[in-house]
Amino acid sequence: MSEDILMTEAGVMELAQRFLTGQGLAAPHAAAMARALTRAQRDGGLSHGLQRLPGTRDTIGHPEFNKAARPKVEQLTPAVVQVDADYGFSIYGTELGLPALRRSAGQLGIAFMAVRNGFHSTALWPVVEDLAEAGLVGLSMNPTHDWVAPAGGSRPVFGTNPIAFAWPRPDQKPYVFDFATTAASRADIAMHRQAGQQVPPGWGLDPEGQATTDPAAILAGAMLPFGAHKGSAIATMIELMAGPMIGDRTSHSSARFDAGHQAAPCHGELIIALNPGLLGGAGDVENAERMLNAISGQGARLPGSRRHALRARHDREGIPVRKALYERILQLMADAPG
Amino acid sequence: MSEDILMTEAGVMELAQRFLTGQGLAAPHAAAMARALTRAQRDGGLSHGLQRLPGTRDTIGHPEFNKAARPKVEQLTPAVVQVDADYGFSIYGTELGLPALRRSAGQLGIAFMAVRNGFHSTALWPVVEDLAEAGLVGLSMNPTHDWVAPAGGSRPVFGTNPIAFAWPRPDQKPYVFDFATTAASRADIAMHRQAGQQVPPGWGLDPEGQATTDPAAILAGAMLPFGAHKGSAIATMIELMAGPMIGDRTSHSSARFDAGHQAAPCHGELIIALNPGLLGGAGDVENAERMLNAISGQGARLPGSRRHALRARHDREGIPVRKALYERILQLMADAPG
Structure with a gap:
């Protein structure tokens, strides 16, 4: 686990909003996206929180994406x-x-x-x-x-x-x-690949359609x-x-x-x-x-109860954000043209 | 497998209807139930077909059941x-x-x-x-x-x-x-019990809440x-x-x-x-x-394709009904009071 920093809800929201408008996304869109990411981060739903921010550049860069x-x-x-x-x-x-x-x-x-x-x-x-x-x-x-x-x-x-x-x-x-x-989320399979671990049986198939526990083969083949x-x-x-x-x-x-x-x-x-x-x-x-x-x-x-408990805790103690992610977001903003 | 007899759709329908009205069930109810059982039997859905007929006596006999x-x-x-x-x-x-x-x-x-x-x-x-x-x-x-x-x-x-x-x-x-x-139907678990077989892991728990492969323990405990x-x-x-x-x-x-x-x-x-x-x-x-x-x-x-294929086949060849079930239904009708 990398180190966390603690942020306020307003701080998370402002960071996300600034990142998104910095890419030219119209204000009401940036606000709606920032609200959704902040709610996930606040509830400990990290995969749908600020973690999604860097990837929004790929979406906003899609030729059919409409910033306004x-x-x-x-x-x-x-x-x-x-x-x-x-x-x-x-x-x-x-x-x-x-x-x-x-x-x-x-x-x-x-x-x-x-x-x-x-x-x-x-x-x-x-x-x-x-x-x-x-x-x-x-x-x-x-x-x-x-x-x-x-x-x-x-x-x-x-x-x-x-x-x-x-x-x-x-x-x-x-x-x-x-x-x-x-059977498992795509993020979970990717995490196993990154950690060099096999996944449990039943998660997916290799590109030839055969059952496998190799996460890279599943990502290239098919999830189940x-x-x-x-x-x-x-x-x-x-x-x-x-x-x-x-x-x-x-x-x-x-x-x-x-x-x-x-x-x-x-x-x-x-x-x-x-x-x-x-x-x-x-x-x-x-x-x-x-x-x-x-x-x-x-x-x-x-389901939901763990998320609600984390929300209550984060409302008292602050919302944890991985320091490495926070720094990456700041860096991407500093690097952005304009 | 016990021996089958082949019946027409009208024959299955008439048998079911006669069984139900014989128990005092009002005609429109008997017709609706018979239609549903006949459709299941016609499609090879045996568990929801004529097999249900004997058990309707328990339902009709429930003190709150309203025959009319x-x-x-x-x-x-x-x-x-x-x-x-x-x-x-x-x-x-x-x-x-x-x-x-x-x-x-x-x-x-x-x-x-x-x-x-x-x-x-x-x-x-x-x-x-x-x-x-x-x-x-x-x-x-x-x-x-x-x-x-x-x-x-x-x-x-x-x-x-x-x-x-x-x-x-x-x-x-x-x-x-x-x-x-x-994980499995109650009928499937009961069939394993009748055949003296263990069920696969994951189907249920015994009355103490422990995982078991004993079908009788699951039926007395909990399915999963x-x-x-x-x-x-x-x-x-x-x-x-x-x-x-x-x-x-x-x-x-x-x-x-x-x-x-x-x-x-x-x-x-x-x-x-x-x-x-x-x-x-x-x-x-x-x-x-x-x-x-x-x-x-x-x-x-x-899903559904096997059922539709069986329907087509049964429409050509007749609807199979297990002979033992057919005879039991006739016997129950003969035994019924009135």
Whole structure:
């Protein structure tokens, strides 16, 4: 572990914002991206925190990326919101569409938002967690790039296709999960390669489609879904619903669109918001709490709980940022032209 | 394998209907149940086919079961349909609500149906497959009884919580999956016990919460979710959405409601229907087909495809029914009072 420095939330936010505007990214986009990275860093979600900042240069440098994108929010039906992110980062478009999504779900009980044509590099959980903080149930998913072979197959078809879900709880943080539908994350496999370690069986295939524990072979070959054919089916559903169903790219076409620029994947994102108050049960708070407490009461960790505990700690003590990363970010800013 | 007899679809349907009405089940309920069992038998889904018929006696014998239930369909909002199954089998209530669900999804792009207070013993795939045959995307889920411990835990909390999804395809059967969110089905574990075989590791825990490969210990203890903590999270989502969110039982309260009668679980069911024509992409048929063909083209089986192949074969050759089961059903009918 490298040494950490402690920063305030405002300090992390300001650093990220300055880095992004320094690359010519329009102010509202820089603010939305900085907010998302800061929230991840604050919750100890390092892979989606400031760590993503250096890579934004590759995304912003993609020939199709629009630094001054003007997302367009359209209400396609009373239950369906569509945001065209206009080839900027998708998070700003998502933020612009959320009020309409919340309003529609509030009125109808269920509503749907598709965010299209956005470069996506932020975690899904902040958006669904916010929906749950507002009393709604949130479900979100998206494709990525085709790195993942179907169960029983040998060649990549799916992305790492994350799915996130949040459920409001009284007097405490929502129940939230957010995970890739792969046996392990791409970052985890890359870390094993860097450390010269083999990965456990079941994580992936080599370029010939054979099972392997060599992380380099998996990164050149194919990752595998979590949960064998059941996880593979969930990944297929995400690919279809957050891709063709909303008229946006599959993980395969998103990877082709990238054309080797190493940008964040450009694709669609789907968010469904549900209002328990209109679905007949008002969320039956007591019964839901009994179920969730039966999980945590036997020592099985609720997803999200570690993140919420770290947030509370970092709010007291400051947000840790790896010193090497901090210095790299400053250096990149000093080196930047203009 | 015991010997099979071959029956026509009409013959299977008539047998099931006669068995059910013979127990005093009102005609429309008997017809709906018989249709569902016949569809499963026709597709080779034996566990949800005629095999379920003998057990319907336990369900119909539950003191809360309503043989002449009159399900009530209510449109709670333009996007939300609620069916109260009135303590009959849920499938008839579901059938009554589907036209409203299809209409709402057709108009708004997304719609939601909750079926409450139904005894549930039919597979989920027939309903979502029908939605997909009508050009919609279908997603369905329900709790069952609390047989499944959370990943990292030791005591049962979840049901086997199935999830089903269907996607329309041009000129061929829809893409459909329908699976329990457990490492293995309860029927599979029971079959191992009957055959005196150990089960593979990872299927369950004994009553002390310790990992075991003894099927009897798992049936007395706890099953485990598929896909470790990720499958556990999906099971939690299903428990919350198809339980408290719609004001119906969790798997825990459903098991208590059964009170040892061995009836089919009485709980809620959730169906979401989406209309790709109103979601911005019209289902982008070409891109979706390319993705699905990339799966099947490398020899990875698409879920549902085996079932559809068996259907085609059984439509030509007749529907196989195990002779021992057929004779047992006839015997039970002969023995029945009245």
